Amino acid sequence: MLQRELRKLILPLLLPGLLLHLVFFALPVLNAFYYSLTSWSGITLEKEFIGLDNFARAFGDRTLQTALANILFFGIFGFVLVFPLSLLFAVVLEENPPFARLLKFVIFAPTLLSVVVTAVLWGSIYNPVIGLLNETLRAIGLEEWTQPWLGRRGAALPAIGIAMVWQGLGTYVILFLAGLQKIPRSFYEAAQLDGADAWQQFWLVKLPLLWDVVQILVVLWVINAVQAFALIFVITRGYPNVTEVLGTYLYWAGFQGQSIGYASAMGVIMFALVLGLSLLVNRLMRREAIEY
């Protein structure tokens, strides 16, 4: 009786959302797969079907290879920084140090800011003439270390990676902190009775129990690295440059290079990478759940 009455709500309540989702998500997604099989420039009316030619072209595209290599660099470099940092900060914050609220605010605030704010701030810090980084190096007598941070690949990739870590760190700290707070006190007491010091407790109690959080964190990080666009686009003013990634190359190819078909194929590649890598990470990191 109850369900029969409630079913009258399906149409009026579900339809508006469903229509929006169909028009602004499902339809363009389907079209993206179709575009990726054409040589459409974006200007002509007809879209010529060319099968998988765009994907064959992608396979031999040197710029695309550089872009993917750069993503791999950002991904690994950023992870090597963000993972230990967020874990360390969470462990310290869990013990409620003085000013914990203020520290959390400072760590988390960048996460809430628009990516454009991060780009302008770090773009200014790395500026070779007025930038805070070169100025500080000069002030402390490390003049020879100063350089145009965004000009050379070896310096630009880590420089932008650090900006990404700065913006993303807060999320991971909060996640680790929540994971730590779920671990019952009695576990530490038991470990203490067995003679484990704080160091051993970290490795033998905390880290194994945080495995689920680590898994979420890795997936989130991988997804963000593959989709990287706005930060690099704004910092480098939208021009092709040494920090090219899949997102910036795709944008350039579609809007400046007039090859919507090829750009859509790169979009499909990005989607496949996001899906494939997150499934892979989940599979590699899968483990028996620990009950506590």
Next chain:
Amino acid sequence: MEARAKALKGVAVLFMGFYCLSSAVALAWVVYTSFKSNAEFFASTWSLPSQLRWSNYAYAWANAEMGHYFFNTTYLSALATAGSTLVGAMAAFVLARVVFPFRQVALYFFLAAMMVPAMLYLFPLFVQMRHLHLTNSHLGLLLLYVSMGLPFTIFVLTGFFRTLPRELEEAALIDGASPWKTFWMVMLPLARPGLVTVAIFNFISFWNEFFWSLILLHSGRLYTLARGLQTLFWNLSTESRWTELFAGLVIVMLPLMVVFMLLQDRITAGLTAGALKG
């Protein structure tokens, strides 16, 4: 043994203190530089302003039109938040509480969007929006925002609606309320804590949104804050007018900092709940 742990902890605390201090100094640098004159700034990057020059703010707000963008962003974010939260709550209620065929399929159809990069459907969506005359239009951006907010809203609110006891709808329906009234007068008000959390997150994401306003807006008068700041950065850094740029940066940054200060616990709790459930 304990000594080693203590020493490590000391190092960790020092390191975190150093990180937070650097981060705070960088943000403070932007704020106080926004009060300097360009001449002062070029004389010394680090020095404090000799006086509080509000003229940079006047320039950013009026001449560079950040005030105009502020208005655009505020009303677009507010409308998009209201639309997304409401339409999402309606769908979430049906998907969580009503049994019907393909219910799970419909739910996953919405949630799938959280795994799909915007870059995949960027070009087809752009072409489609142009056909509908929705490019370079606030209406187009608004409809897109409402639609974009649905997956997250539905994800959180289906979880919320499932926790409410069955007896609530039963009691309302048995008392003779129509199903329509039961939803609007009984169930939706009960979901208020969930709605508020979702609305805060939606608002922040719309306020910060950059990608689609870059793609869809061409005329300066329609720009949002994020789009306006990007243009300001590209223009003013070429002209070396850093102090005015930083005033613009503060205008974009400040409202969110204030919101975060007021709602810190709520935002961190909401983030944790959202991410750990997924």
